[in-house]
Amino acid sequence: MDDKKKCVDELRLEIKKLQAENEHLARLLEHSETDIQTSLSAISHELRNTLTLLVGSVQFLEQDHPEIISDKNWQSLWADLLHMQTFLMDLSSFRSMQNISLSRKLCDLNALLREICRSCQPLFDGIHKNLIFLCPKAPTVLYADGRKLAHVFTNLIKNGMEALNDVGTVSLRIRESAPRENSLTGRETVAIEVKDTGTGLSEAQQEKIFKPFYSEKSGGTGLGLSIAHAVVRAHSGQITVDSDPGQGTTFTVLLPKFAAAPDTGPF
Ligand SMILES: Nc1ncnc2c1ncn2[C@@H]1O[C@H](COP(=O)(O)OP(=O)(O)O)[C@@H](O)[C@H]1O
Ligand SMILES: [Mg+2]
Numbered sequence: 001m002d003d004k005k006k007c008v009d010e011l012r013l014e015i016k017k018l019q020a021e022n023e024h025l026a027r028l029l030e031h032s033e034t035d036i037q038t039s040l041s042a043i044s045h046e047l048r049n050t051l052t053l054l055v056g057s058v059q060f061l062e063q064d065h066p067e068i069i070s071d072k073n074w075q076s077l078w079a080d081l082l083h084m085q086t087f088l089m090d091l092s093s094f095r096s097m098q099n100i101s102l103s104r105k106l107c108d109l110n111a112l113l114r115e116i117c118r119s120c121q122p123l124f125d126g127i128h129k130n131l132i133f134l135c136p137k138a139p140t141v142l143y144a145d146g147r148k149l150a151h152v153f154t155n156l157i158k159n160g161m162e163a164l165n166d167v168g169t170v171s172l173r174i175r176e177s178a179p180r181e182n183s184l185t186g187r188e189t190v191a192i193e194v195k196d197t198g199t200g201l202s203e204a205q206q207e208k209i210f211k212p213f214y215s216e217k218s219g220g221t222g223l224g225l226s227i228a229h230a231v232v233r234a235h236s237g238q239i240t241v242d243s244d245p246g247q248g249t250t251f252t253v254l255l256p257k258f259a260a261a262p263d264t265g266p267f
Contacts (some may be wrong), residue, residue, distance in 0.1 A: 040095065040167045048088050055081055070261040081217045090223040093151065094212065097230040102145040109140040109149075109190065109255075112174055116150055120157045129164055131157065132171040140174050140190055155224035156251050162196025162217065163249060170196045179256060184238050187256040195250040202241040206260050209241065228253075 032228040058081065061068065063246040068074050074233035124131045153172065159241035201209065208214045210229045215222030232239045236256050 010260040044088055044091055051084055051088065053080070079219070089223045090221040090227070093227050094223045099196045099232040100230055102148065102234055104145055105142050106141055106143055107146040109142050109174055109192070110135040112146050112150060112151060113174065113192070116157070117172060119209050120154060123158065123161050128167045129161065130169045132169060134171065135174040140188065141257070142255060144235055146253065152228040152253065153192070153194065154233050156189050160194055160196035160198060160225050160249070161225060164194050165198065168197040170194065185236060185254050185256045187258070189256050192253045192255070193250055195248065196223050200247045200249055201241065202244040202245050206241050206243060
């Protein structure tokens with residue numbers, strides 16, 4: 001009898017907890033979209049400030065007690081701080097992608113991607129893991145937002161690198177698009193492939209990877225590909241994935257060479 005009563009009490013407690021959670025969620029839902037955006041801004045601003053203070057204190061401690069660096073807990077503390085920093089940076093890029101505005105200029109994609117490869121090079125040891133860049137001799141001129149595209153390709157290269165096992169290659173290639181690809185964007189298009197020889201993705205995974213916050217990595221934010229998708233779409237382009245488990249992955253980004261002709265008015 002006592003056991004039964006205990007069970008019932010526990011269940012009552014659980015129900016109360018669920019009710020409280022439910023009420024909390026209902027209250028959250030009452031917020032309008034704008035309220036949520038504003039709260040998100042305020043929260044991430046607060047978190048960024050606190051994180052900056054934390055990083056500062058940790059650096060001071062390290063200066064005063066250099067022996068602490070060899071402690072494995074200290075290293076994991078840094079890893080956690082860096083993860084938090086990346087997450088907040090990704091979150092802020094993700095929020096600005098909700099209302100994406102492009103700052104387009106004529107840019108040479110060959111030069112832009114060569115520079116990105118240079119900055120990603122330290123991620124690869126050049127012996128077991130390699131990064132290869134291939135582009136046509138003639139400049140590939142695009143009317144695009146170079147900074148936002150840099151964000152996209154840096155993410156794709158990093159993902160490729162993280163998918164490699166002990167040995168492998170990530171290659172970035174700019175190529176002419178096939179007629180089928182031009183018809184996908186409806187305009188003359190350039191194709192950029194980011195290909196890796198890593199773990200690959202099942203069909204079920206491929207369906208989920210562009211969703212915000214989907215990540216299979218312990219330190220992942222799950223925002224890289226959704227940001228990439230938003231930036232490419234804002235350029236009226238397409239991003240597709242082709243992969244098989246164990247066979248590596250190819251992401252193809254299709255970008256129209258020129259933006260749609262602006263309305264030139266009566267002249
Ligand atoms: N090149 C790739 N090879 C295998 N899996 C990948 C690749 N790129 C992305 N993924 C999968 O897609 C998920 C989402 O990627 P992303 O949005 O960049 O977030 P994150 O890298 O923070 O996990 C990754 O966690 C991974 O599971
Ligand atoms: Mg990523």
